[in-house]
Amino acid sequence: MDGLRLLPLLDGAPVERSDAARNREALLAAAQELVSRCGVEAVTMDAVAARAGVGKGTVYRRFESREGLMAALLNHSETAWQASVLSGPPPLGPGAPPLERLLAFGHSRMETNLLHGDLIQAAGHSGARAFAAVSFAAMHVRYLLNEIGVCGDIPILTTALLAPLEQVILQQQTHIEQLPLDRIRRGWDDLVRRVVTADPPDSVDVVAP
Amino acid sequence: MDGLRLLPLLDGAPVERSDAARNREALLAAAQELVSRCGVEAVTMDAVAARAGVGKGTVYRRFESREGLMAALLNHSETAWQASVLSGPPPLGPGAPPLERLLAFGHSRMETNLLHGDLIQAAGHSGARAFAAVSFAAMHVRYLLNEIGVCGDIPILTTALLAPLEQVILQQQTHIEQLPLDRIRRGWDDLVRRVVTADPPDSVDVVAP
DNA sequence: ATAGAAAGCGGACCACAGTCCGTTTAGTCC
């Protein structure tokens, strides 16, 4: 008699129905295959739906938009990467001094961003990337800067360090300006060194929110 | 008898026919009006064509794509901005010491990038922006860094400084992280200070190409 | 087992970016 019982367990996650889960798997698999067989371009919403044997509406129900679908695909590799940052071997993972970890972090992120270039671009500003990737990277860099003992507005400095690692920027440097990856990597090391070793600004009263 | 006479004056610009010129004007005006009356979203290729009283094909003939059209719109304000950098009053224009010019440059670019946010986004990687805007800004920053006497890989440092001024990054900071503009501005000043005042790296053998 | 309700499903449908090609027009040369 009370409709409350119908609500998902204690109001937590809206529970996922079995067919929904099955379809999500199928869609991700279909998309993955399409992207690895014919490139990102070929990943058409109709194509994915057809290959997964579902209607187009279903694709949009699971993943908001095309960008959302791409973001979901990205999340797989992204998660693996996060794991290697959090618990992989040094210097990327824990164990090395924070400055070395920061340098390794930059090189690693540079590589993955270039590796998944077109996927990242196709994902655009959507979904999980704005959440997972960006905020994780920011969190980690903030943490390392704190460990190193850098003074100043850490969140802003973090953005400044992360910005040149963004796919768009790297793309520009490698594809248009034709800079060798090596040089870009040295550039990162240099940038970090400059940011980290500078004297603190006159007034340091800004605190991370 | 010789077809050479038919070629445009000494092979320079492919000469623009009068109707073509007229239509370009009309299209730009139509687009400009649409964007300022109904926002960038409303700038549909059909809408622009209709308002300008031409066919859709004509729009695509003049401006490659929607992004191209947006880039063309941007170019107007961009040109004015470039003028104020090259010959406006200090500290943005010439007359102030280079460090102050660099700081002012950042503030100014930040403002215009935020002001034309959606237009920039709609222009994407297209046409004139990749040319005019980006390369002009890069040129100017390289020049200022040289004037200041900064050592190291100037092109790479330039990219590192320019990256956090990109629209995408600023958008993220202001709209998602809700950071006040003031703080971002101070962040720029701090970043410049750190980059500029650091000791030169051990080996400085990289030269701008 | 069965009924009821919410969640999920599918594919027709719409809007818009971008293409194509037969027709028109602006210049040029005699």
Place this chain on the structure above:
DNA sequence: GGACTAAACGGACTGTGGTCCGCTTTCTAT
């Protein structure tokens, strides 16, 4: 002025992202 050519034009057409809504499936409660 008239003929000729290359450029420009226009709008029908296509492909794809995204929406909508009537139908189906799953799950829960009895």
